[in-house]
Amino acid sequence: MKIILISVLTLFSLIQSQASAEEHSAEALLLQMNQASQQLNYELSYILIKKNSIEPLVFRHASVSGHRLAHxxxxSGPVREVIRRGEVVSYIEPGMEPFSIQSGQMIAPLIPLLNSDIKTLSQYYDFVLMGRSREAGSASQVVRVVPKDGTRYSYMLWVDEKSSLPLRADLVDRDGEVLEQYRTVSYSVNEKIxxxxxxxxxxxxxxxxxxPESKTTVSSWQVGWIPDGFKPHNLHRYKMLKIEKLVESQMYSDGLFNFSVYVSERDSTSLQGHLVRQGRRTLQSYVKGNKEITVVGDIPPETAKHIAQSVVFNSGTVKQKALSSKGEQPVTDEGTQP
Known part of the structure; x- marks a missing residue:
């Protein structure tokens, strides 16, 4: 009996060691992918596949004398471009004046985890090697990125064995349904780029x-529960055009997914427990007393509902925490939303 117990414990230890080694190997692969995406000169032609649409895109990246350029x-459709020159990102969109902002992030449909902080994400996600496959005509390693707490979506990534660039990414919900796909059709890595x-x-x-410079603000509400890893960013207060409804909102991000919480006075248009899900995007509304709470973001409906119901209101005011690019700092932005 003692021999059997020792054998079982030894086998269990070997399985644990193998799983730990695979996780470390998967994390190393993603770190290599992250480094390659920032240092190589490359072009990716890919399509973004959603439930009711297919969007063809091309992304070019280069590092010239330590200065990062991306385009x-x-x-398809009207001319739309996003250009990055160092820490300045410019947006060219139809129907509006082009503009530039100081930022190291392009708000655009880029292949996921292209510029993510893998070390930080490893605190909240498990990285699992799934084996080899083939994508865009090249041999690839497949990695699953799955949340440790089960409160958000997962990704399946196909990483090119030669260049370490991501060639495909599938966004998967907790039931295994693919919500959207980024699939590379062709790619190139060379100095001519x-x-x-x-x-x-x-x-x-x-x-x-x-x-405008941000100012400290206080609010009468706070979110009681958010999944581990999500950090609060700017708190905004504005009036909705036409109906003059005052709304406060705060965005949260874990470096991979985002969601925002909106709080306003309850009125005749408020809907109790209204839920809309379109692909990766969830909208969950919840009425508490004379307040309407709405959670919108790239999170499962169950998570959005839990967040909305956790919002608490205080008789006084509480300081809302926020993160700026320089660290933790309460901020506000008051104005009118168009």
Whole structure:
């Protein structure tokens, strides 16, 4: 009996060691992918597949004398482009004036985890090697990125064995349903891309928008529960046009997914427990007393509902925490939303 027990414990220890080694290997692969995506000169032509649409895009990246250049182009419909030159990102969208902002992040449909902080994400996600496959004509390693707490979505990533660039990403819900896909059709890694991209330095782009300085604010509500890893960002207060309804909102992010909480006075348009889910995006409303709470973001409906119901209101006021690019700091932005 003692021999059997020792054998079982030894087998269990071996299984644990193998799982730990695979997780470490998967994390190392993602770190290599992250480094390659920031240092190589490359072009990715891919399609973003959603439930009711397919969007073709091309993304080019180059590092010229330590200066990062990136260019995303939408290949169908009106002209739409996002250009990054160092820490300045410019947006060219139909129906609005082009503008630039000071930022190291492009708000655009890029292949997920392209510029994510893998070390930070490893605190809240498990990285699991799933084996080898083939994507865009190249051998790839498949990695599953799954939340440790089960409160958010997962990703399946196909990482090119030669370049370490991501060639495919599937967003998967907790039932295993694929909500959207990024699939590379063709890609190239060569120095000529750097020569081509260096021309962006000579392109005349709109000046950087100067945002007003943030001010400390307080509010009568706070979120009682959020999944581990989500950090609060700017707290906003504004009036909705036409109906003059005052709304406060705060965004949360874990570096991979985002959601926002909106709080306003209850009125005749408020809906108790209203739920809308479209692909990755969930909208969950909840009425508590004379307040309407709405959670909108890239999270499962169950998580959105839990967050909305956790919001508490105080008779006085509480300081809302927020994160700025310089660290933790309460901020506010008052105005009117168009």
């Amino acid at each position: 995303l182009v939408y290949l 750097a020569e081509y991209m260096s021309r962006l330095n000579d392109v005349e782009l709109p000046g950087v928008i100067t945002l």
